[in-house]
Amino acid sequence: MVLVRYQCCICGENIDKDSQFDPCGVSIFSNLDKDENDQLEAMFFCHYDCFRGSMDLGVRMHLNLEDQE
Numbered sequence: 001m002v003l004v005r006y007q008c009c010i011c012g013e014n015i016d017k018d019s020q021f022d023p024c025g026v027s028i029f030s031n032l033d034k035d036e037n038d039q040l041e042a043m044f045f046c047h048y049d050c051f052r053g054s055m056d057l058g059v060r061m062h063l064n065l066e067d068q069e
């Protein structure tokens, strides 16, 4: 029984255990080139496969969670 529901910020669907890494969280930091006090952070939920699929092909190769097991 799942008590907490996560909604994917990319496809909008509920995140069930669709991959071995779900649910995932993606954090965004604003103003990275500014002082830490000027930065804001927010985290969103997503499917691992949705996040992976949204990445540029050249960058996707650096997402290596599978290799870290």
Ligand SMILES: [Zn+2]
Pocket (backbone or CB within 6 Å): 008, 009, 010, 011, 012, 013, 046, 047, 050
């Ligand atoms: Zn999704």
